[in-house]
Amino acid sequence: MNPTIELLLNRKSVRAYENHPIEAGTKAEILKATLRAPTAGNMMLYSILDVTDQAAKDTLVKTCDNQPFIAKSPWVLLFLADYQRWFDYFIACGVEQLCERKQSPLRKPAEGDLFLACCDALIAAQTAVIAAESFGIGSCYIGDIMENYETHRELFDLPRYVFPVSLVCFGYPTGQQKRREQPQRFARRFIVFENRYQRLDSGDFDEMFHEQQERAFKDKADMDGCANVGQLMYLRKFSANFTLEMTRSVRAMLAAWIQD
Numbered sequence: 388m389n390p391t392i393e394l395l396l397n398r399k400s401v402r403a404y405e406n407h408p409i410e411a412g413t414k415a416e417i418l419k420a421t422l423r424a425p426t427a428g429n430m431m432l433y434s435i436l437d438v439t440d441q442a443a444k445d446t447l448v449k450t451c452d453n454q455p456f457i458a459k460s461p462w463v464l465l466f467l468a469d470y471q472r473w474f475d476y477f478i479a480c481g482v483e484q485l486c487e488r489k490q491s492p493l494r495k496p497a498e499g500d501l502f503l504a505c506c507d508a509l510i511a512a513q514t515a516v517i518a519a520e521s522f523g524i525g526s527c528y529i530g531d532i533m534e535n536y537e538t539h540r541e542l543f544d545l546p547r548y549v550f551p552v553s554l555v556c557f558g559y560p561t562g563q564q565k566r567r568e569q570p571q572r573f574a575r576r577f578i579v580f581e582n583r584y585q586r587l588d589s590g591d592f593d594e595m596f597h598e599q600q601e602r603a604f605k606d607k608a609d610m611d612g613c614a615n616v617g618q619l620m621y622l623r624k625f626s627a628n629f630t631l632e633m634t635r636s637v638r639a640m641l642a643a644w645i646q647d
């Protein structure tokens with residue numbers, strides 16, 4: 388098997404880190420590779436914050452749904468979807484005057500621009516994850532960074548057209564994390580289709596979730612009043628408080644982003 392495929396197949400999230408820092412040279416190489424990630428229009432519609440301030444990490448533990456390992460990670464990178472830099476550049480270049488001359492309204496970053504910037508930021512994040520992995524450095528995404536938008540905006544001085552779309556914790560994995568079993572994935576036929584999207588029916592779902600169902604409900608008839616994985620995921624993830632907060636927070640960000 389080629390070493391890139393082997394690396395990709397063996398990766399798993401790492402949430403407990405050895406107590407030693409990542410060398411500056413290694414960080415520099417990871418960042419160099421990260422900045423080579425594909426980017427829409429070669430515009431690099433993202434910024435990366437290296438969160439070195441321990442007090443900020445401690446705050447992130449709380450604002451990201453109480454995940455203590457964030458504070459213990461030796462390298463925490465915040466990936467920001469960023470249209471501010473380009474919009475500031477447009478203004479600095481006199482696009483307002485250009486628009487006046489052309490008698491067309493000044494266009495500001497809108498929803499599509501935000502999604503594109505999120506794509507850029509996430510692709511950069513995943514590039515960093517894989518580059519780190521190649522040095523034996525584990526990582527874990529923190530999706531909860533999309534919660535508490537107002538707090539994060541203030542904590543990191545984020546302007547209007549910058550959205551913290553992903554936080555990634557890095558560190559050398561502890562022995563326990565190295566030994567930890569890799570989570571399973573759904574079979575390819577449920578995820579990869581040819582030409583046309585395929586809605587799944589209840590027979591497909593029985594097959595798709597069979598193993599998870601067996602594992603989760605082994606020796607238990609019921610969990611939280613739930614009879615199956617779907618009910619459990621609905622309660623514990625899809626309608627959980629952190630998910631509701633994420634929706635509120637993203638709406639608040641979007642309202643600020645698209646206001647006139």
Ligand SMILES: Cc1cc2nc3c(=O)[nH]c(=O)nc-3n(C[C@H](O)[C@H](O)[C@H](O)COP(=O)(O)O)c2cc1C
Pocket residue numbers: 398399400401402454527528529530531569570
């Ligand atoms: C967008 C995104 C957000 C995530 N957020 C969290 C998180 O907040 N906390 C956490 O412990 N893991 C988080 N993860 C890691 C996933 O739980 C993990 O990737 C998944 O369980 C599969 O496990 P694996 O990465 O070990 O294969 C996140 C992953 C992604 C891609």
